[in-house]
Amino acid sequence: xxxxxxxxxxxxxxxxxxxxxxxxxxxxxxxxxxxxxxxxxxxxxxxxxxxxxxxxxxxxxxxxxxxxxxxxxxxxxxxxxxxxxxxxxxxxxxxxxxxxxxxxxxxxxxxxxxxxxxxxxxxxxxxxxxxxxxxxxxxxxxxxxxxxxxxxxxxxxxxxxxxxxxxxxxxxxxxxxxxxxxxxxxxxxxxxxxxxxxxxxxxxxxxxxxxxxxxxxxxxxxxxxxxxxxxxxxxxxxxxxxxxxxxxxxxxxxxxxxxxxxxxxxxxxxxxxxxxxxxxxxxxxxxxxxxxxxxxxxxxxxxxxxxxxxxxxxxxxxxxxxxxxxxxxxxxxxxxxxxxxxxxxxxxxxxxxxxxxxxxxxxxxxxxxxxxxxxxxxxxxxxxxxxxxx
Amino acid sequence: xxxxxxxxxxxxxxxxxxxxxxxxxxxxxxxxxxxxxxxxxxxxxxxxxxxxxxxxxxxxxxxxxxxxxxxxxxxxxxxxxxxxxxxxxxxxxxxxxxxxxxxxxxxxxxxxxxxxxxxxxxxxxxxxxxxxxxxxxxxxxxxxxxxxxxxxxxxxxxxxxxxxxxxxxxxxxxxxxxxxxxxxxxxxxxxxxxxxxxxxxxxxxxxxxxxxxxxxxxxxxxxxxxxxxxxxxxxxxxxxxxxxxxxxxxxxxxxxxxxxxxxxxxxxxxxxxxxxxxxxxxxxxxxxxxxxxxxxxxxxxxxxxxxxxxxxxxxxxxxxxxxxxxxxxxxxxxxxxxxxxxxxxxxxxxxxxxxxxxxxxxxxxxxxxxxxxxxxxxxxxxxxxxxxxx
DNA sequence: GGGCATTAGGTAGGCTGCTTAACAAAAACT
DNA sequence: AGTTTTTGTTAAGCAGCCTACCTAATGCCC
Numbered sequence: 035x036x037x038x039x040x041x042x043x044x045x046x047x048x049x050x051x052x053x054x055x056x057x058x059x060x061x062x063x064x065x066x067x068x069x070x071x072x073x074x075x076x077x078x079x080x081x082x083x084x085x086x087x088x089x090x091x092x093x094x095x096x097x098x099x100x101x102x103x104x105x106x107x108x109x110x111x112x113x114x115x116x117x118x119x120x121x122x123x124x125x126x127x128x129x130x131x132x133x134x135x136x137x138x139x140x141x142x143x144x145x146x147x148x149x150x151x152x153x154x155x156x157x158x159x160x161x162x163x164x165x166x167x168x169x170x171x172x173x174x175x176x177x178x179x180x181x182x183x184x185x186x187x188x189x190x191x192x193x194x195x196x197x198x199x200x201x202x203x204x205x206x207x208x209x210x211x212x213x214x215x216x217x218x219x220x221x222x223x224x225x226x227x228x229x230x231x232x233x234x235x236x237x238x239x240x241x242x243x244x245x246x247x248x249x250x251x252x253x254x255x256x257x258x259x260x261x262x263x264x265x266x267x268x269x270x271x272x273x274x275x276x277x278x279x280x281x282x283x284x285x286x287x288x289x290x291x292x293x294x295x296x297x298x299x300x301x302x303x304x305x306x307x308x309x310x311x312x313x314x315x316x317x318x319x320x321x322x323x324x325x326x327x328x329x330x331x332x333x334x335x336x337x338x339x340x341x342x343x344x345x346x347x348x349x350x351x352x353x354x355x356x357x358x359x360x361x362x363x364x365x366x367x368x369x370x371x372x373x374x375x376x377x378x379x380x381x382x383x384x385x386x387x388x389x390x391x392x393x394x395x396x397x398x399x400x401x402x403x404x405x406x407x408x409x410x411x412x413x414x415x416x417x418x419x420x421x422x423x424x
Numbered sequence: 425x426x427x428x429x430x431x432x433x434x435x436x437x438x439x440x441x442x443x444x445x446x447x448x449x450x451x452x453x454x455x456x457x458x459x460x461x462x463x464x465x466x467x468x469x470x471x472x473x474x475x476x477x478x479x480x481x482x483x484x485x486x487x488x489x490x491x492x493x494x495x496x497x498x499x500x501x502x503x504x505x506x507x508x509x510x511x512x513x514x515x516x517x518x519x520x521x522x523x524x525x526x527x528x529x530x531x532x533x534x535x536x537x538x539x540x541x542x543x544x545x546x547x548x549x550x551x552x553x554x555x556x557x558x559x560x561x562x563x564x565x566x567x568x569x570x571x572x573x574x575x576x577x578x579x580x581x582x583x584x585x586x587x588x589x590x591x592x593x594x595x596x597x598x599x600x601x602x603x604x605x606x607x608x609x610x611x612x613x614x615x616x617x618x619x620x621x622x623x624x625x626x627x628x629x630x631x632x633x634x635x636x637x638x639x640x641x642x643x644x645x646x647x648x649x650x651x652x653x654x655x656x657x658x659x660x661x662x663x664x665x666x667x668x669x670x671x672x673x674x675x676x677x678x679x680x681x682x683x684x685x686x687x688x689x690x691x692x693x694x695x696x697x698x699x700x701x702x703x704x705x706x707x708x709x710x711x712x713x714x715x716x717x718x719x720x721x722x723x724x725x726x727x728x729x730x731x732x733x734x735x736x737x738x739x740x741x742x743x744x745x746x747x748x749x750x751x752x753x754x755x756x757x758x759x760x761x762x763x764x765x766x767x768x769x770x771x772x773x774x775x776x777x778x779x780x781x782x783x784x785x786x787x788x789x790x791x792x793x794x795x796x797x798x799x800x801x802x803x804x805x806x807x808x809x810x811x812x813x814x
Numbered sequence: 815g816g817g818c819a820t821t822a823g824g825t826a827g828g829c830t831g832c833t834t835a836a837c838a839a840a841a842a843c844t
Numbered sequence: 845a846g847t848t849t850t851t852g853t854t855a856a857g858c859a860g861c862c863t864a865c866c867t868a869a870t871g872c873c874c
Contacts, residue, residue, distance in 0.1 A: 057822075058822065066861080068822080069823085072822095073860095092871085093820085093821080094871040095819085095820040095869075096820080096821050096822040098823085237651040249742070251743075258643055258743070260745065261627040261628075261746030261776070262744055263744070264773055266742065267773060268741050270740070270771055271741040272741075272771055273662060273664065274662050274664055274665070274666050279771055347660070347662050348742060351657055351658050351660040351662075352639070352655065352656065352739050352742040352743055353641075353655050353743065354651055354655040357651075380670055380677070381662055381669055383654055383657060383660055384651070384652040384654050429831060430832095446851085448851065458853090459833080459834090459854080460831080462852065463832095481841080481842095482842085483850080484841065485840075485842075485849040485851060486839060487850090487851075488850080488851055488852085489852095
């Protein structure tokens with residue numbers, strides 16, 4: 035049993051997110067003495083969590099040994115359950131991506147999706163398990179609000195589920211690792227913070243605009259979930275020009291999603307009587323035409339950008355982020371930026387920087403990888419060696 | 425020098441927020457052994473921080489001694505710098521209120537206000553110092569956004585300061601204790617969480633409506649300040665029916681404050697051509713007439729409530745609080761509640777509970793007391809005994 | 815190539831901050 | 845008065861570190 039004592043954790047933590055280190059380096063970094071480091075390293079090597087990683091030559095003095103996380107220390111898998119595609123990725127405990135795969139969703143209902151996801155996880159496991167040791171955690175990104183239990187999810191319209199449903203239990207039955215579930219937009223935000231534009235930003239927002247519209251908020255490095263997991267559900271914002279909910283009989287209250295989401299954009303397109311040249315049949319084509327300067331397309335893009343600007347202005351008035359990252363199939367388009375910035379600058383007393391996502395389609399998947407890794411590392415630090423690698 | 429070790433802190437922390445305790449009780453509460461508790465208690469008594477508080481009789485077994493915080497362990501002072509009034513309060517280290525005073529502000533400019541505030545603090549000190557030991561911290565509540573340095577403040581229109589100004593330095597020159605400065609609305613939120621309606625609520629908002637309008641946000645018990653200290657500046661919200669900022673030449677961007685703040689309500693009143701009976705000359709009178717059923721007054725109150733409802737709906741879409749507490753000279757009026765609730769329920773997918781402030785005018789002052797006490801206690805735990813009571 | 819400066823790693827002993835075990839003291843219960 | 849119950853003290857010991865000192869192994873310089 036490796037030390038449960040603080041020193042063991044400190045050393046393991048140092049080796050988890052950094053390259054190989056020598057014992058003196060570990061001593062300096064953790065503030066522990068060299069005898070203590072030697073003792074702890076010995077125990078961690080015995081437990082199989084870390085390994086000898088060669089020596090450092092070329093400097094005066096005795097040659098030190100490098101230590102690093104054992105390649106077989108384990109790995110994590112991330113899944114992004116999207117309306118269109120299922121994406122899977124795997125990474126070892128130091129966060130290096132080792133596997134990536136995607137396929138069309140083409141299934142509705144929690145159970146059928148779970149079966150398909152489980153198969154993809156099994157394929158990932160097949161591919162990396164013998165190199166990387168045990169699967170320690172699976173991070174799942176899905177649309178919809180995650181309940182306080184961390185298992186149930188509501189309003190995942192994209193998956194063909196209306197009421198609350200449970201994606202975790204069917205997955206747990208088929209996968210031999212704890213599941214961490216989180217909303218896809220929140221995960222996109224965490225992804226951008228981990229490996230995107232928000233790397234050094236403590237307080238920011240990720241605005242995802244695709245079929246729907248949603249915001250992920252990070253305050254001082256922590257996700258802001260709200261009391262019901264509904265923070266950032268900006269589809270429910272009352273904005274200038276919106277219709278009061280009581281006059282929107284039957285269409286629900288998510289006015290902004292109806293207008294600014296993909297269907298809203300296409301509806302606005304259809305509402306145009308005439309169109310100069312070939313009428314776009316998808317949002318992508320619309321943006322392409324706007325890029326080439328078709329005036330009608332530019333107008334629609336501008337109208338969309340104004341809506342997003344008002345959304346961000348609302349978020350600024352309430353939350354005051356330092357940065358807003360635009361993502362999602364629509365939001366990611368750089369054509370939106372100038373107008374969005376103009377509108378926000380007009381309203382906000384401290385306008386945030388506004389950028390398009392650095393991670394693109396992979397934002398949520400990256401975030402799922404991050405939370406899986408974070409949970410796996412936390413567990414590793416907890417039990418640090420009382421259980422071995424096996 | 426009393427122990428700087430963890431056990432000393434644990435015992436002191438236990439005695440700070442609870443009534444007198446015996447040594448076995450402290451042992452159970454802190455998880456430490458009785459010999460350790462005895463040792464720590466001995467040192468804390470020696471240092472003068474805690475005192476013997478009699479014995480407990482009536483139960484079988486040896487009679488235990490109670491210990492509690494020494495009455496002379498120190499005290500804190502809170503100041504609420506409002507546009508109309510300066511309020512001062514003092515409390516001992518266990519949070520018991522010992523002194524309260526208020527007087528009209530009648531001064532503008534940071535320095536003149538500071539002089540007046542310092543005099544009030546001196547009076548408070550005069551009144552309690554010999555009973556309560558040293559003044560450990562002063563908490564200051566003021567309107568305006570507090571900068572990251574914790575000293576400078578902008579946009580405190582109420583105080584006759586426009587640019588950023590520093591209220592802390594002139595105060596520190598006149599008061600012998602560290603100053604903690606925070607925005608008045610944020611403090612009202614913390615006050616409600618400490619001793620008001622939000623006592624057991626982790627994630628909620630305080631909406632203050634008076635001369636201006638602002639929101640204080642608490643997420644998982646922590647204040648949400650935003651990147652520039654401007655979180656909750658809902659005066660800048662784009663709401664239905666609002667005029668785009670570029671068309672509001674000269675009047676700034678705080679549309680909501682102009683409309684829903686006291687001046688806006690009075691302006692709406694003036695805009696009314698005719699009035700049945702005596703025309704109200706203040707917001708209070710307006711609400712009084714609405715309470716007695718004057719239809720024109722009710723209409724204005726309803727319009728105000730609808731604006732506040734939209735504001736809260738925006739906050740719900742972004743922040744998703746469990747509870748919204750309404751405060752401030754206008755917001756505190758219970759007449760607003762029904763319409764506010766109706767509007768919010770129409771928009772929000774998870775409508776929060778909405779209540780009027782339990783602390784009324786004293787909300788900010790209570791919050792200032794809270795942060796002063798929190799800081800003083802943290803310091804006491806840090807140095808726990810390396811300095812004595814003196 | 816030999817000595818020296820420099821850095822890595824190990825050993826011995828000791829300190830701090832707790833613990834448990836055992837006992838002594840003082841009350842209520844019977 | 846004796847028993848039970850709880851409080852408080854004393855003694856001994858242990859975990860998790862540290863410092864001091866020693867040995868080992870390299871590069872550098874003459």
